[in-house]
Amino acid sequence: MNNPGILKRFLDSFSFVIAPPICILCSRLIDVELDESEHICNNCLLNLPVAKSSQEILERINMNFGKENNPFDYAISLFDSGTNQEFLKIIHTLKYKKFKKIGTFLGIKLGKKIYEHLSLLEYDIDFIIPVPIHRIRLRERGFNQAEIIVDAISNVINRPVNVNLISRKLYTQSQTSLDLSERIKNVQNAFEINLDLVSLQSKNFLLVDDVITSGSTLYHCARLLKENGANKLIIAVLTTA
Ligand SMILES: [Zn+2]
Numbered sequence: 001m002n003n004p005g006i007l008k009r010f011l012d013s014f015s016f017v018i019a020p021p022i023c024i025l026c027s028r029l030i031d032v033e034l035d036e037s038e039h040i041c042n043n044c045l046l047n048l049p050v051a052k053s054s055q056e057i058l059e060r061i062n063m064n065f066g067k068e069n070n071p072f073d074y075a076i077s078l079f080d081s082g083t084n085q086e087f088l089k090i091i092h093t094l095k096y097k098k099f100k101k102i103g104t105f106l107g108i109k110l111g112k113k114i115y116e117h118l119s120l121l122e123y124d125i126d127f128i129i130p131v132p133i134h135r136i137r138l139r140e141r142g143f144n145q146a147e148i149i150v151d152a153i154s155n156v157i158n159r160p161v162n163v164n165l166i167s168r169k170l171y172t173q174s175q176t177s178l179d180l181s182e183r184i185k186n187v188q189n190a191f192e193i194n195l196d197l198v199s200l201q202s203k204n205f206l207l208v209d210d211v212i213t214s215g216s217t218l219y220h221c222a223r224l225l226k227e228n229g230a231n232k233l234i235i236a237v238l239t240t241a
Contacts, residue, residue, distance in 0.1 A: 024093050024102075025086065037105045039093065048079035049087060052240045054117075060240075061215045064184060071222040075235040076117055077212070078110045082240055091211050091239065095145050103145055103210070106238050107152025114206070114236055115157050123204050123232045127162045128154055129225075131209040131217055132191070134168040149238065150208045159206070165198060166191050166221050183214040193224045200225060204232040212237045 021030040023041035035042050057075035081087040094103045118124065130146035138144060147163060154161045170190040178186055205225055207218055212235065222233050 024089050037102070039099055039102050039105075040090065049082075049084055050080060051077040052080050052082075057212065057215075057235060057240060060212075061219060064180070064214055064216070065219055069223075071219070071226040071233050072235055073123075073232045074117070074121065075212075075237075076110070076114055077237045077240050078106060078113060079238070080240045081211070085241070087239065088211070088241055091145075091241075094148070094210060095141070098142065100143065100148050103148035104152045107149035108156055110149065110236060110238060111153040111156025114153060118157065125157070125159045125206045125234065126203040127165070127198070128157075128159055128206045128208060129162055129165055129221070131207065131221055132163070132166055132168045134171045136171050145210045146208050149210060153206070153208065153236065162198065164194055166193055166224060180214050184216040187216050187220050189220075191221055191224055193228055195228060199229070201229040202231045203229075204234070205230055206234045206236055208236045210237065211239050211241050213241050 021032065021038050022028065023030055023035075023044055024039050025044040026041060028041050028043070030038060030041055032038070036045060054075045057077060058070060058072055061070045061072060079087065081091075090102060090106070093099045128150050130144060130150040133141070133144045133146075147161075150161050150163075168190055169192045172186050172190050207221055207225075209218055212218060218235055218237075222235075225233060
């Protein structure tokens with residue numbers, strides 16, 4: 001038992017007996033041979049609520065910030081939790097239970113969807129940007145969930161990631177307990193842009209977050225890019241809520 005690898009395997013076999021992998025949505029036992037994910041069963045994956053269209057997501061931004069101010073050209077989501085909040089468990093498990101594998105697994109699925117949509121658009125993506133979290137929150141959580149998703153997307157669509165272009169300078173209150181108007185105010189002026197890193201002129205960006213609700217976080221990041229010369233901006237999220 002001096003070998004740490006053997007010890008780990010020994011302990012893992014116990015953790016399986018104590019806590020066998022179950023689906024976070026329906027609590028069914030995961031079949032590690034058949035199910036695609038370790039955390040969501042195939043049946044639940046097939047029945048994720050249908051994603052909102054690009055137009056529906058963009059209309060949400062128009063409604064909250066005015067059509068003339070909408071910096072986005074297109075939006076892609078993997079599914080929609082809006083009608084059934086139960087599905088937000090997926091985001092919760094990624095963020096707070098720190099099951100990064102869910103982020104990677106769904107990030108790959110989102111990447112494949114982005115790839116399909118890109119073939120229909122007349123423009124391409126130059127950089128993929130994860131919505132940043134403040135360094136204090138990064139220390140608390142240990143990772144930025146948007147970066148996990150972005151890494152998976154980048155592997156699928158083969159475009160570079162830029163994690164330092166936008167940073168979060170204000171440590172803002174968590175959005176979960178806020179109503180719509182509070183959410184919109186909460187992130188105003190929360191971000192800053194590092195212009196030394198890259199010239200934004202005529203570049204197209206894919207901005208990625210785990211979930212879009214009011215759209216205020218994505219909106220404020222996008223405004224910074226747009227004000228500094230960015231061309232096309234696309235949103236990609238795992239879910240709308
Ligand atoms: Zn399930």
